[in-house]
Amino acid sequence: MADPPSLAPLGLDRVRSWAGCPVDDLEGAAVGHVHGLFVDAESGEPSWLIVRQGRVRGTLVAVPLRECAGGGGRVWVAHGREAIRAAPVVDPARPLLREHELTICAHFEIGERVGRAAEVAGRAEGAVTSRPSP
Numbered sequence: 001m002a003d004p005p006s007l008a009p010l011g012l013d014r015v016r017s018w019a020g021c022p023v024d025d026l027e028g029a030a031v032g033h034v035h036g037l038f039v040d041a042e043s044g045e046p047s048w049l050i051v052r053q054g055r056v057r058g059t060l061v062a063v064p065l066r067e068c069a070g071g072g073g074r075v076w077v078a079h080g081r082e083a084i085r086a087a088p089v090v091d092p093a094r095p096l097l098r099e100h101e102l103t104i105c106a107h108f109e110i111g112e113r114v115g116r117a118a119e120v121a122g123r124a125e126g127a128v129t130s131r132p133s134p
Contacts, residue, residue: 010065012039015046016133018070023051023063025081032084034075035060036092038130040119047116047130048104049075050092053085061087062096062104066115079108096130098123 015037023031032053040047048062067078077084088104090096096104098120105117112121120129 018075021075023075026078029081031081037133039133041128041131059089062090092132095128098127098129101129
């Protein structure tokens with residue numbers, strides 16, 4: 001029996017091309033716009049999409065990049081609008097520490113044994129785990 005197909009990671013250039021695109025939740029409701037992204041501090045691979053909620057002065061939150069899809073000038077997030085609105089706020093000019101990432105993961109119900117949470121859980125306390133993408 002063949003192994004199940006795996007999703008290829010989204011490339012940095014592709015995710016960067018989403019800058020400014022509208023972001024919708026899993027039901028198609030408008031959430032905000034792509035403001036930027038965080039990349040893994042060790043590998044440089046994209047890890048979080050930064051979404052600006054609201055207009056010019058809206059809050060900025062990180063959503064799990066692995067749970068995003070983009071195309072046709074839009075991005076969809078596999079979470080409801082209320083979950084995204086209640087997500088921990090991030091500063092796109094500052095790196096994320098291990099503890100902050102685990103808090104964001106917990107908010108989106110990503111257990112410490114899967115996905116991004118599993119990647120950062122074993123890193124040192126207080127370690128920078130993601131940094132803003134230039």
